[in-house]
Amino acid sequence: MTKKKHILDIIAENRFLHILLSILLGFLVGAIFLVVMGLSVGAAYGRLISSVTSLKGFSYVIVYSIPYIVVGLSVAFSFKTGVFNIGAEGQFVVGSMAACCVSILCANVPKPLLIPMCFLAAMLAGAVWGVIVGFLKTKWGINEVLSMIMFNWIAFYLSNFIAGLPAIKSEGTAEATKNVSVNASTLLSKDLINRLGLAPTANWGILVAIAMTVLVWFVIEKTTLGYELKAVGSNKFAAEYGGISVNRSILTALAISGALAGLGGALQLMGMGTRISIFSSQEGFGFAGIVVALIGCSNPFGVLVAGIFYGALMYGGSKLNLEGVPTQLISVIVGTVVFFIAISIIFENLKRIRARAARNAEAAAIKKAEGQKEDKKK
Amino acid sequence: MAKEYVDMNTPVIEMRNIVKRFGDFVANDGINLTVHKGEIHAILGENGAGKSTLMNQLYGLLKPTSGDILVNGKKIEMSTPRDAIDAGIGMVHQHFMLVQPFTVTENIVLGTEPTKGVQLDMETARKNVVEISRRYGLSIDPDAKIEDISVGMQQRVEILKALYRGADILILDEPTSSLTPQEITELIAIMHNLVKDGKSIIIITHKLKEIKESADFCTIIRMGKYIGTVDVDTVTENDLASMMVGRNVTFKVDKPEQEPGEVVLDVKDLHCLDYRGIEICKGLNLQVRRGEIVGIAGIDGNGQTELVEVITGLRKGTKGQVLINGVDVFNKPPLFGFQNGVSSIPADRQKHGLVLDFSIEDNLILQNYEKEPFSKKKVLQREPIFAHATQSIEKYDIRPGNSEKRPAGTLSGGNQQKVIIAREVQNDKDLLIAVNPTRGLDVGAIEYVHKYIVGQRNKGKAVLLVSFELDEIMSLSDIIDVIFDGQIVDSIPGKDANENDLGLKMAGGGKKA
Numbered sequence: 001m002t003k004k005k006h007i008l009d010i011i012a013e014n015r016f017l018h019i020l021l022s023i024l025l026g027f028l029v030g031a032i033f034l035v036v037m038g039l040s041v042g043a044a045y046g047r048l049i050s051s052v053t054s055l056k057g058f059s060y061v062i063v064y065s066i067p068y069i070v071v072g073l074s075v076a077f078s079f080k081t082g083v084f085n086i087g088a089e090g091q092f093v094v095g096s097m098a099a100c101c102v103s104i105l106c107a108n109v110p111k112p113l114l115i116p117m118c119f120l121a122a123m124l125a126g127a128v129w130g131v132i133v134g135f136l137k138t139k140w141g142i143n144e145v146l147s148m149i150m151f152n153w154i155a156f157y158l159s160n161f162i163a164g165l166p167a168i169k170s171e172g173t174a175e176a177t178k179n180v181s182v183n184a185s186t187l188l189s190k191d192l193i194n195r196l197g198l199a200p201t202a203n204w205g206i207l208v209a210i211a212m213t214v215l216v217w218f219v220i221e222k223t224t225l226g227y228e229l230k231a232v233g234s235n236k237f238a239a240e241y242g243g244i245s246v247n248r249s250i251l252t253a254l255a256i257s258g259a260l261a262g263l264g265g266a267l268q269l270m271g272m273g274t275r276i277s278i279f280s281s282q283e284g285f286g287f288a289g290i291v292v293a294l295i296g297c298s299n300p301f302g303v304l305v306a307g308i309f310y311g312a313l314m315y316g317g318s319k320l321n322l323e324g325v326p327t328q329l330i331s332v333i334v335g336t337v338v339f340f341i342a343i344s345i346i347f348e349n350l351k352r353i354r355a356r357a358a359r360n361a362e363a364a365a366i367k368k369a370e371g372q373k374e375d376k377k378k
Numbered sequence: 379m380a381k382e383y384v385d386m387n388t389p390v391i392e393m394r395n396i397v398k399r400f401g402d403f404v405a406n407d408g409i410n411l412t413v414h415k416g417e418i419h420a421i422l423g424e425n426g427a428g429k430s431t432l433m434n435q436l437y438g439l440l441k442p443t444s445g446d447i448l449v450n451g452k453k454i455e456m457s458t459p460r461d462a463i464d465a466g467i468g469m470v471h472q473h474f475m476l477v478q479p480f481t482v483t484e485n486i487v488l489g490t491e492p493t494k495g496v497q498l499d500m501e502t503a504r505k506n507v508v509e510i511s512r513r514y515g516l517s518i519d520p521d522a523k524i525e526d527i528s529v530g531m532q533q534r535v536e537i538l539k540a541l542y543r544g545a546d547i548l549i550l551d552e553p554t555s556s557l558t559p560q561e562i563t564e565l566i567a568i569m570h571n572l573v574k575d576g577k578s579i580i581i582i583t584h585k586l587k588e589i590k591e592s593a594d595f596c597t598i599i600r601m602g603k604y605i606g607t608v609d610v611d612t613v614t615e616n617d618l619a620s621m622m623v624g625r626n627v628t629f630k631v632d633k634p635e636q637e638p639g640e641v642v643l644d645v646k647d648l649h650c651l652d653y654r655g656i657e658i659c660k661g662l663n664l665q666v667r668r669g670e671i672v673g674i675a676g677i678d679g680n681g682q683t684e685l686v687e688v689i690t691g692l693r694k695g696t697k698g699q700v701l702i703n704g705v706d707v708f709n710k711p712p713l714f715g716f717q718n719g720v721s722s723i724p725a726d727r728q729k730h731g732l733v734l735d736f737s738i739e740d741n742l743i744l745q746n747y748e749k750e751p752f753s754k755k756k757v758l759q760r761e762p763i764f765a766h767a768t769q770s771i772e773k774y775d776i777r778p779g780n781s782e783k784r785p786a787g788t789l790s791g792g793n794q795q796k797v798i799i800a801r802e803v804q805n806d807k808d809l810l811i812a813v814n815p816t817r818g819l820d821v822g823a824i825e826y827v828h829k830y831i832v833g834q835r836n837k838g839k840a841v842l843l844v845s846f847e848l849d850e851i852m853s854l855s856d857i858i859d860v861i862f863d864g865q866i867v868d869s870i871p872g873k874d875a876n877e878n879d880l881g882l883k884m885a886g887g888g889k890k891a
Contacts, residue, residue, distance in 0.1 A: 224753045227740065234735040241692065241722075241730040242744035243713035 015297050022340035023295075023309075029336040030329055044325045051319040052312045059198040062206050065311025067092070067268040069209040071289030072307050073216050074126075074260035076298040080220055081253035082233025083134075087148030088261040089286025090155030091129045095122035095262025096269045097159045100177055100276050103184035104168055111183040118184050118266055119208075126262020129155060130254035138247040144254075152282065160278045176277040186271045203271035210304065212260065217300040219256075229253050261286060291334060294341050310334075388451035390415050390547055390578050391436065391467075396445035398431055405431040406442075407602045411580075413547070413595075418569055418579045420593035420610070422586075422622050424820040425792025426777055428602040429582045433549050436580075437469045438462040449547075468545025470536045470553055478525040482518050483507045486539050510542050516564070526653040528678055537565070548572070550581045552791075552818050554588060559848050559881070560677065566592045584820035586615040587849075598622055623822045631828050631853050634836065638856070639668030642719070642808050642840035643689070648698035650684050658684050659695070660864035664842075666809065671831065671841040673855030673872065675848060677884050681864040682844045683725065686813055689842075690722050691715045692730075702809060716745055719808035723798055723815045725844075727791070731798040734787030738776065739767035741786045742801050774800040775826065792823040803830050810834050813844045828854060848877055862886050 031041045051057045071088050078085030085091075099118040106114060133151055136142040162168055163177045170176050186203040187193075193202050220226040231239040232249040240246050264285065269276065292310050296302030317330030391413040398406040405428045413419045423429045434440040436447060438456035447454055449465040456462055462469070476485050483504045492502040507520045516534045524532060533553065540548060554562045569579055569592055583589060589596055589610060596613075598605040598621045605621055620626050645664040652658040659681045666672045674682050687693035689700055691712035700708040707715040724730035732741050743752045743763055751762035767782040776789070776796045786794060795815070802810060812831055816824040831854060835841050845851050851858055855872040860883040868883050 222757055224747050224756045224758060227747050227758060231733050231736065231744070235729070235733040237729045238731060238733045238744070240712055241690070241724060243711075243716045245711065245713070 019295060019297065019341060022337050022343075025340045026333045026335075026337035030333040033329060033332055034325065039325055040323070043323045044320060044329065047319055047323045047325075048313075048316040052316045056197055056199055057315070059196075059202045060315045061308060061312045063199055063201050063203065063272055063311075064315045065308045066203075066205040066209050066271060067264045067285050068288055068292050068310045068314075069206075069304055069307030070212055070264035070267055071261050071285050072292030072296060072303040072310075073209075073212055073300060074257045074264065075286075075289045075293035076296060076300065076303050077216055077220070077260060078253060078257040079293060079298040080233060081229035081249070081257075082236070083250060083253050083257070084145060085130070085148070085254070085257045085261070086145055086290070087130065087133055087151050087286070088257070088264075088289045089282055089284065090148070090152035091126035091258040091261035092265040092268075092285045092289075093152075093155040093159045093283075094129050094265070095126040096265030096276060097162055098122050098125035098262065099184070099266035099269055100180060101162065101168060103181040103270070104178050107181035107183065109183060114181065114183045115186065115270070118270060119263060122262040122266030123259035124262070126258040126260070126265070127255040128258070129262070130256075130258025131251055134251040134254035138250055152286065156279065156282055159276065163276055163278050170275065174275075174277075177275045179274045180270060184270050186267070201272045205267040205271035208263070208267060209307070212263070213300045213304045216260070220300070225252070261289065264289070291338055294338060387415055389413055389448070390450055391580070392446075392448040392451075393432070393436065394446045394448070396432060396435060396447075397443045398428075398435060398440060399443045404602050406435070406599075407604075409445075409597075409599060409602075409604045410607075411436075411597055412607070413578055413580060415578055416573045416576055417595060418573055418581060418593045420589040420596040421580060421582045421599065422584070422589060422596055422618060423599035424584075424601075424622060424822050426790040427599045427622075427820075429599055430551060430790075432599070433469065433551060433580070433582060436462065437467060437549060463545070466546035467549065468540045468543055468547070469549040469551065470540045471551050474532050474536050476524045476532060476535060479523060481521055481523055482527070482531075482535050483520040485524060485535055486510075486542050488539075490543070507538070507542070511538055516561075516568070528683060531678075534561075546576075547578045547580070550579065552582055552584075554583065554585065559846070560885075562588065584818070584824075586618050586821065589618065590615060600624055619821050622820065631832055633832050633854075636669050636836070638670040639838060641665050641667050642703055643842060644699070644701040645685070645689070646699040646701070648685065648688060648695055648700065650681075650688050650693060650695040650698075652681075652684055657696070658864050659688070659698075662698075662861075662865055664859060664866055666840040666842050668808075668840055669835055669838045670856040671835050671843055671854050671872075672857045672859055673843045673845065673851035674861050674866075675845075675851045675858050675880050675884055676861035678846060680861050680884075682861050683813075685861075686722070686725070686811055686842075686844055689715070689811060690720060690724075716805075716807070720811065721745075721802045721805040721807035721809070722811035723795075723802050723813060725813035725817075727794050727798055728787075732786045732794055735785055737767075737783045738771070738786055738789070738797055739763050739782045741797055742767050742770055744801060745805060770797075770800040770804065774830075776800065792819045795819060795827070796823065799827055799830055803834060806834075807839070809840045809842065811842045811844070814846060815843070816845075816847065816850060824850075848880060852877070852880070860884055 027045070034041045034044055052061050071092055074088045074091070075085050098121040102118050102121040103114065106117065109117065129151060133144050133147045136147050137144045168177050170178050186205050188198065188202045188204060193200060220230070228244050229249050229252065231242070231244055232246050236246045239249070268285065288310060292303055292306045295309065296306035313330050313334060317327050320327050320329060389412045391411065393409065393411040396406050396409045397404070409432055411432070421429050421432070431440065435442050435456065438459045438461045441457060447456055454461060454465055477488065483500065486507050487503045492499040492506065504520050511518050516538055518531060518534055518538065519527070524535065537553060554565060566588070573579060581593065593610050595607055596610050596618065597607045598618070600622060643664070643666040645662060648659050648662040649657060650659045662681065662685060676682050684693055688695045691707065691710055691714065694709050698708060699706055702715065702718045702720055705718045707718055707720065728734060733744070743766065746752055747758065751759055752766070753759055764782055770776065771779060771781060774796045776793050781789070786797060789797070799815070810831070815831065816827050819827065831841060831843065843851065843854055852872065852875050858870050858872050858875050858880065859866045860868040860880065862884060863886065
């Protein structure tokens with residue numbers, strides 16, 4: 001009994017350990033599914049590992065992970081500052097579309113200028129998307145989670161609408177925008193890609209993602225702005241009492257979080273996709289960002305690693321059908337990992353759980369005692 | 379009399395040689411406690427002495443490292459509060475465990491809700507609550523939401539909750555810390571009634587006067603060690619204080635005579651509403667001058683909380699003026715008041731005073747993080763922040779030492795208060811507002827807090843003191859303003875005040891026509 005609790009306490013105290021354990025459990029559950037389906041665990045996981053460990057495979061993983069890292073940072077930033085940015089999806093979409101429009105409308109601007117322009121447009125669009133929600137919250141007290149979910153859909157249909165505008169729509173028959181200007185592409189040169197044998201979509205967006213990781217860490221941990229936002233996030237009453245403007249902080253936090261998600265959209269588009277299609281459903285980068293932020297414990301560097309891990313799962317997972325394994329296996333693994341991380345958050349709060357269980361017990365005991373008293377009266 | 383220490387009955391509670399370690403830290407080092415049926419037993423000790431730790435073991439929230447707990451002579455393994463409840467023990471915690479958006483009734487019946495079929499029977503619940511509040515003489519609004527009622531009222535709900543659950547042995551952790559003098563008297567009467575009914579009460583308190591008034595026996599703990607158990611009738615308050623602190627304590631505040639200077643705070647014809655939207659401050663006028671302490675004496679709910687909230691910018695008033703050195707801060711944000719000379723020690727230290735997740739060093743710079751040397755060009759400078767914390771921890775005796783990086787939430791209540799005092803006194807503004815600044819503190823800490831408040835006055839700052847401790851108001855104030863029904867009804871020099879006269883005026887007896 002005491003020994004078991006001991007282990008749990010160790011896990012609760014060491015975040016890295018419980019994240020690792022959750023990941024292992026995710027793969028274990030995945031293995032159970034494989035066995036039940038009569039498939040070879042070794043072959044499936046072997047393929048998963050081999051497909052991401054070759055140089056080419058790994059370069060794919062990095063390409064996949066760029067948007068996950070940046071959107072993960074967006075969500076992690078919002079967690080740290082006490083808002084829950086479930087609207088990263090919408091901010092990603094408007095950011096992506098803003099970058100797309102700028103690149104199409106200013107296609108001839110030279111590369112060193114056009115790329116920052118696209119980034120800025122994307123960040124601005126994402127920030128605006130976040131701030132509108134923040135404004136609704138601070139001005140009229142509208143719950144940000146609800147309005148964010150609605151804004152995700154508004155972004156989705158807005159993107160589809162813009163993609164259909166004559167100035168933006170592809171001249172061909174494709175239900176998509178024109179291709180992004182070559183001047184806005186962040187792809188590595190063909191030469192380099194061929195010589196090193198990298199993925200054809202290898203791009204230097206990862207450098208932006210790493211820079212953002214350091215920047216977010218710096219802002220949160222080292223600046224007065226981070227101090228303010230964290231203070232409001234953990235106790236807005238004391239922050240207000242201490243003279244910090246709570247509303248301004250909420251707006252700032254949402255603007256920064258939104259800008260990051262928007263940048264994620266631009267990086268994805270400019271690095272990998274060549275154009276934006278008219279979608280029939282949400283792509284889910286924002287939601288993936290939540291998962292990445294969770295796995296990364298909302299720590300910027302944790303998010304960087306978690307983003308690459310998630311990218312590896314997504315890329316490796318796409319190769320599973322070569323072994324006759326349904327790619328949905330990855331969803332099972334990711335779902336399980338998130339589930340166990342959620343549990344490990346509970347591990348952390350062991351005390352609180354114990355207290356809650358105790359309260360329930362208390363209630364039950366009181367009921368019993370009341371009952372006995374009733375009996376005595378009779 | 380049943381007040382024989384060696385009782386023939388088996389003690390209801392016996393804790394033998396309790397040791398509790400947290401890592402290397404020994405919170406309880408061989409504590410003994412014996413409580414007999416029908417006894418009020420006080421546990422006395424400084425902040426962080428290990429009183430709450432001891433009680434948490436008795437209530438099953440913590441497991442002793444070694445030692446035995448016996449209830450009614452039977453050894454019991456307490457691993458959860460369920461075991462404690464089963465053994466007939468109930469506990470009222472110092473920090474309330476109430477569901478904020480629920481009503482008073484819902485909180486009291488929580489877990490024991492009366493039902494009608496599968497439906498909650500809130501009508502019966504309400505009736506029960508009204509009945510029990512009447513029976514014990516603790517009046518409450520059964521339909522008010524917890525988040526809307528004052529700290530004092532919340533405490534009542536906590537006490538009622540425990541009474542409603544009808545345990546035989548009640549542990550009260552600082553139960554009177556937010557009650558008015560009248561309420562305390564009532565509570566003591568209730569406690570006496572309860573022990574007459576055969577219940578036993580363990581009360582954790584720092585208030586020597588209350589121990590003298592209510593308890594039969596008192597067990598003293600100092601820095602985790604068992605000092606002794608005494609028959610309260612045979613000792614003086616001073617004896618208790620020195621046993622607790624380990625040195626002699628002076629209750630008198632050293633306050634030299636001085637002439638007050640010009641007016642710093644000038645509140646004119648202030649009107650504001652309370653949480654229900656009912657006018658609570660009704661044309662209140664108040665002045666505080668340099669070098670004086672003005673104490674507001676009044677029963678909770680007469681507008682003093684709202685008055686402070688309006689002055690500090692947390693609540694909007696409906697009419698009036700709040701001048702700080704001639705600048706109107708009425709209905710301006712808190713930062714504006716701060717910049718114009720208002721600092722304050724808030725009533726609810728965990729809600730308004732501290733960011734509990736933040737480290738002590740970060741809490742100490744709450745209003746000053748944007749100033750040099752704590753930040754340069756918007757980047758926090760960790761070295762000066764740390765040095766500032768080290769110096770504050772030493773100067774203000776914040777315990778444990780070397781705790782610069784520890785989250786404020788891990789400190790004891792008294793030490794949390796010291797963090798706030800350190801911050802606000804060092805802010806050194808023209809006006810210091812202190813609301814119940816010694817709530818829940820032991821005499822050693824109270825001495826400290828009073829020293830700093832009087833120190834601000836001696837330095838020529840204006841001090842507004844709001845406190846439900848009449849003793850505190852009387853010993854510190856140069857002027858006592860009595861608040862009743864949203865107005866200052868009388869203003870008397872502190873040295874002329876006497877308790878009875880004040881009590882009468884606080885109850886509206888002295889209201890001018």
